[in-house]
Amino acid sequence: MQLSKEKLNSLPTGPGVYQFYDKAGRILYIGKAKNLRSRVKSYFQKTKDLIESRSEAIFQMVGLVRSIKTIETDSEIEAVFLEAQLINQIKPKYNSRQKDDRSFYVIEISKEEVPRVELRRARNIDLKNKKFYYFGPYPSGEILKRALRILRKIFPYANCSTSKYHKAQKLCKSCLYGDIGLCIAPCEKADGLLNCKKQVGYLKDFLSGKKQKIIRSLKLEMTKLSKEKKFEDATIIRDKLFALEHLNRYSIGLKDSFDDMRAGSIFARIEAYDISNIGGDFAVGAMTVIELGRIEKDEYRKFKIRSVFGSNDIAMMQEVIHRRFTNNWPRPNLIVIDGGATHLKAVNSVLSELKISIAAISIAKGPDRDKNEFHYSSPEVGKYFQKNSKLTNFAIVARDEAHRFSQNYYRKLHRKSLRK
Incomplete structure (x- = not known):
């Protein structure tokens, strides 16, 4: 199907997720983009160019498309996680590889005393293991690593084993990650473990698309700290809010077209x-x-x-x-x-x-x-x-x-x- 130029040119130019629907209203495919208009327009080329540049499956899918929906996000990072979330929920026919390919990546968050956040290949783990929370799958490990590096600056967490944590706790000394602000350093702070779990909770909410919930919670916490005259702690929360509300500053390498x-x-x-x-x-x-x-x-x-x-x-x-x-x-x-x-x-x-x-x-x-x-x-x-x-x-x-x-x-x- 060739959508009208007016329709394609009216699409937003920011980051987000797009969905292709067939005539029965079923979602055929979900994708993410840094520039939604550019990405979607890349599908609707001349028939000859489309056949040469895409797979047979993509060519067949485009012929079934009857309508398009786009969901804008505030940043590329949010587009990555929203796409994975929607694919898991809806399981579109033409996203079959992302649903089933065990070589794709997942984010694994443990339920241990000190929660650990790891990047895993889906085929190397049991996704039904109740000892962990799993998010994904995500096709690009490199993009995922970039996103997690940015998020860890906002939500610092300890990522050490329980035994390593207890050893550091006895010494009352943080590791390098604590020194550079990527870890709450629960091993040397009285409330560190509780705060670490709170940061991981924020991370889980973000991966689930609940950024606004986090912002509301942080604003309430900042107000409370200010009333208690804990201005230094309130400033830390203020900086988190600023980072969350300005994630569009970060580029993680999404492509605008399939070139x-x-x-x-x-x-x-x-x-x-x-x-x-x-x-x-x-x-x-x-x-x-x-x-x-x-x-x-x-x-x-x-x-x-x-x-x-x-x-x-x-x-x-x-x-x-x-x-x-x-x-x-x-x-x-x-x-x-x-x-x-x-x-x-x-x-x-x-x-x-x-x-x-x-x-x-x-x-x-x-x-x-x-x-x-x-x-x-x-x-x-x-x-x-x-x-x-x-x-x-x-x-x-x-x-x-x-x-x-x-x-x-x-x-x-x-x-x-x-x-x-």
Whole structure:
């Protein structure tokens, strides 16, 4: 559907969340933006441009859109948390990856004596564990880290284990975080533990979209402290209020359009593979990952070659691919191989044997190591790359990162052998 220019141009230009509705009034998709008008308009391009720049699923979704609703927020930070909150509540069809992908991040807040705030991968925890509060999931760990760094300045909290807290309490000495104002330092203040829990309570309210509740509470506290002539404490509350009411000063890196995410929307998870060895000695394989346009180093994997002896890179690559796909790791949307057409054919044979259908490409550097010769598992896959330079560049970055990672692993094993 092509919405009228008047409708699109009337959308707000500030940060917030947008919702796409179908003709039955169901929400199809929820997204966040630094500039709502720019982000929403990026979906309603000419049909040809939309097909080339987005995934098939996005193209289909846009065809179902009949109306749009936007919710403005005071800051980018609030847009991040509101989007996650609404997706969890409504569970729109085209947000299925954020609902289900266990590689996404959650904020974990413990119910211990000293509450701890941690960033976790959803797949590494039990979200039903009653010992914790969970918020999320959130697709971008980097944006989430930036947001939490800002919020911790407003709501400082202790983030140490119970045993570390008791040890510091005996010494009556705070750690570095207490010295720089990121921790209430309950270990050296009589009312510190109670205040720490209060700050974490404010943080939980903020993550739940209850900023106005926090502001009302802080204003009442500031008034009370002023009446009691505790002006220094009242000033601290005043500064918190100012920071909360001016969160729009902070930019955490939301994008205004999908220009930098086009490759991510077509192939959300890209895995790249390379082999390193000299004459078959210390042979290793490496897997690197790019998700939604971002390098995800904690998803990388290393493989010591077990079944191939002598110099046979193709057989080694087959072993790595076979071992990777017999593990229960998140499936990629695209496989990138450092090698030529023969390497790609060998990889496709393993995938076929395992009855797995995934788009794959190989990129060869050529005899002089100065080219990027692309080979595709099918003509359809090739079409995605022919008119999309950003996707091509993503693939090359993925290939180069796999080469770097495998080389480093090979050198590490080689150096280790020399020390024996």
